[in-house]
Amino acid sequence: GESVGLHLPTLSVQEGDNSIINCAYSNSASDYFIWYKQESGKGPQFIIDIRSNMDKRQGQRVTVLLNKTVKHLSLQIAATQPGDSAVYFCAEKSGGSYIPTFGRGTSLIVHP
Amino acid sequence: ETGVTQTPRHLVMGMTNKKSLKCEQHLGHNAMYWYKQSAKKPLELMFVYNFKEQTENNSVPSRFSPECPNSSHLFLHLHTLQPEDSALYLCASSQGQLGNTIYFGEGSWLTVV
Numbered sequence: 001g002e003s004v005g006l007h008l009p010t011l012s013v014q015e016g017d018n019s020i021i022n023c024a025y026s027n028s029a030s031d032y033f034i035w036y037k038q039e040s041g042k043g044p045q046f047i048i049d050i051r052s053n054m055d056k057r058q059g060q061r062v063t064v065l066l067n068k069t070v071k072h073l074s075l076q077i078a079a080t081q082p083g084d085s086a087v088y089f090c091a092e093k094s095g096g097s098y099i100p101t102f103g104r105g106t107s108l109i110v111h112p
Numbered sequence: 113e114t115g116v117t118q119t120p121r122h123l124v125m126g127m128t129n130k131k132s133l134k135c136e137q138h139l140g141h142n143a144m145y146w147y148k149q150s151a152k153k154p155l156e157l158m159f160v161y162n163f164k165e166q167t168e169n170n171s172v173p174s175r176f177s178p179e180c181p182n183s184s185h186l187f188l189h190l191h192t193l194q195p196e197d198s199a200l201y202l203c204a205s206s207q208g209q210l211g212n213t214i215y216f217g218e219g220s221w222l223t224v225v
Contacts, residue, residue: 102155
């Protein structure tokens, strides 16, 4: 069936390094993608989104890359800080549905 | 502050109790959602309301009963829950449906004893 998944359950990085969190999706009709950050004890927080007519979008210290050919999405965090430690979820929506499908999440651990 | 406020943040209830979770959004959105988040599982959609009308019930047991009196408020009434219902219950809202981002509240941690 259609699914959204994350390659790695946990990613450990040193403070100051760049982090890359990956996400694979299988629904070729997906046209809208969202990254969320969930800190311990809090709800998911919107980080950045991208539509399928784009392959890259940048925010503050974050970049989302979309490769529709291989159905792959990534979130790059520049100069990772301890405050970036959280679980990161990708979600996707297709034009035929208004409900996003969420992946399991990747836990990012930033070591000082 | 996310613009979506959930109360209570923590709730412990017995299996024979009746309790309610409350959600209020201050974003002017017209769609509201209940999600369940259990350990090591993806977010599970429970209910969706659009302009106060329920548009989605994702095969949720009847011991969970949603109520949406207006576009800004959403309740989840709980009755005779099971220990496996213990989870984080997240409320969310969005402006419209198609292609719009969902914004989440901080969640209500529910423990059923």
